[in-house]
Amino acid sequence: MSVRIKPMYWSQNKQKRVLVSIFIFLGMFLFLAQWGAKYAVKDFLARKTPPHLELNYTDLSVSAFSGTIDFDGLSLEVKNRDSLQVHTFLKSESLELEGLSYLQLLFNNTISLDAVVLQQPKLKYYPYNYFPTKKAKSKGVVSLLKTISIEKLDIKDGSFHIMKDAPDSLQVSITNYDFTFYGGITDPKLITQKIPLEYDSYDLSATEIFADLGKYETLKVANLTTSENEFQLNDVNLSSKYGKEELSKHLTIERDYVQLQIPEVKLGNLAFGFEKNRFEIAAKSLKFKRPTVEIYRDKLVADDMRIKPLYGKLLRDMPLTIAVDQLKIENGLLTYEEKVDEQQEAGKLSFEELNAELNYISNREDAKDINIAATTKLMGQADFKLDWRFNANDNADAFTVSGVLLNLKATELNPFLEPNLRTRAKGSVDEMYFTVSGNSFSSQGDMKMKYHDFKFNVLDKDRLKINKVLTVIGNIFVNDGSKTEADGFRYGTMEVQRESNKSFYNYLWLNIRDGMISTLTGNGKKEN
Structure with missing residues (x-):
């Protein structure tokens, strides 16, 4: 019996053929898999x-x-x-x-x-x-x-x-x-x-x-970034589409010319979503750094007689829910101009170094009272502080406002008083304190002032000369600050019916004006 031994080269060739076959099979498999996958994607999309x-x-x-x-x-x-x-x-x-x-x-x-x-x-x-x-x-x-x-x-x-x-x-x-x-x-x-x-x-x-934003304003933001807990906008600019005079040509009823610039806005812990089918935006903090606001009102344009809701109602009527735990304004500037005479420059007020903190801004059903505390320098020199409280869910829109004004030279207000009220003032208000409580219909409050050498000059229609007759008559009724209580203050009260077609700030101004008139022209005594 003999055994036939296959040559070694035959075994090696067979191994090579097997390997080649495997590679060919794998190649075909890969090709078919790729082709099949591509076909499957195209077919799925189709x-x-x-x-x-x-x-x-x-x-x-x-x-x-x-x-x-x-x-x-x-x-x-x-x-x-x-x-x-x-x-x-x-x-x-x-x-x-x-x-x-x-x-x-x-x-x-x-x-x-x-x-x-x-x-x-x-x-x-x-x-x-x-x-x-x-x-x-x-x-x-x-x-x-x-x-x-x-x-x-x-x-x-x-x-x-x-x-x-x-x-x-x-x-x-x-x-x-x-x-x-x-x-x-x-x-x-x-x-x-x-x-x-x-x-x-x-x-x-x-x-x-x-x-x-509509027929009259646009909003621009240079850039926006987010991080894990912060949302930041830089160079925010809300502006009127037209210049001050040009805007009036496009209006049938009055509308403010607005220029708002904010170099930096930061929101902390921003969250949003739907709660009970109502969209909600919430944030732990909101900060405006160095905002500047320029407002110009042309009173020669017909008044807008539509009802102006107070801020509580505006929040209640919003189509979404908001909840901001704290809002801060840092080192802002607000200027307000009002033109009442075609031949005169607009009167101007400025609020410089404006800082404010607003807490619990919310229209949730369980919202707390909204607290606002602001400080500024009126006309760049008199210290002015304002505290304001209201609740968005109060249908009566009840509110309380208290304020303090210190070291005001009356002449600083003349750029606003002369063109707008045909009045020129002199003297100084050393201290003024007021408190107002009200709702959407009426308000009342009290005021006390410590001032000296206070006088008004009433101007002629062209505002170039003093109307001596009206000035004398007016100052007969105005105490110059020399007759005071033992503590050096004169006291007054205020009671105002709100004009519903005017803003809240007009409402507040009417209260302050009423309190000043009472303090300057009344008996100056504190009511018990």
Whole structure:
């Protein structure tokens, strides 16, 4: 019996052929897997994209083994469900879906992704082309059959535009923004909600934010950033679209010309969402640093006779809930000008070094009293302090206001008194204290003043000369401060019926004016 031994080279060739076959098989498998995955994605999008969404792209690549899907030249049109008229356009340089979990897809009916990266998305929304479905319950943007979980969504170098009433007019725009949120999830139920997802946290930075606030004002913000507990805006500018004189030409009833600039706004612990189907915004703190406000009122324009609600009612009637634990204004400046005569310059008041703290600003059902404490220098030299308290849920709009004015030289008020009241004052108010209690209909209070050498000069109509007759008559009734109680003060009272077509500040001024008249012209004695 003999044994035939195969040559060694035959065994080696067989091994090579087996290896080559394995590599060919693997290559074919990879090719088929890639082709199959790409085909499956295309087929899924073709079958599952609803009719009111039109999705296009220039190229699609799929890595079946890493679970990555890349779209290049992505575009999306969102249409009305009924008319199919396009109201939203999205174009993006690329969209990358990373880390698709097959196990989650197969066993938990969940599309789970490690990351979604959107490069340079440009979104435009045309609200005048949007017509909501007549069905009572919203279906959301899309209908879902699966849960979608995204560990990280990263939008880079995006832009956002809401058009106003024509293709070339802007309502809201953000020139550039980067946005990232973490731990995002939605499902067939969440997608139909007003906020169609849940998330753990987010980061946002944006530049050149613009909003058209209507016929007369615009809002601009240079940049916006967020961190874990803070929301910051820089160079906030709310301004009238027209100059002071030009604005009056566009008005049929009076409206203030406004220029507001705030170099820095900070919100701490900002949170928002829906509570009992009502949108709510809450923050632990809100801070305005170095705001400047310029207000100009042309009294030659017809009065606006509409009722002006007090601030409590304004808060009650808001379409959303707000809750800010503390608001601070640091080192602000407020100037107010009022023009009452065509031939005269507008009278001007200024409140410099304005600092204020407002606590518990809220219209929640269990809201506490809103407390406001402000200090400023009237006309840059007299110390003025104001304390104000009211509750947004009080239907009577009850309030209390108390104030202190120290070291006012009456001549500092002449730039406002001369053009507006045809009056020139002299003398000094050393101390003035007042307290007002009231509601939306009437108010009452008391005042005490310590002053000296106080006199008024009434001016002629052209405000160039003193009307001696009226001046003499007026000063007969005005005590110059020499007749006081033992403590050096003169006392007065106030009682005012509110003019409902005027602002709260007009209401407050009427009380102060009434108290001053009582103090200057009354017997000056303190009522028991």
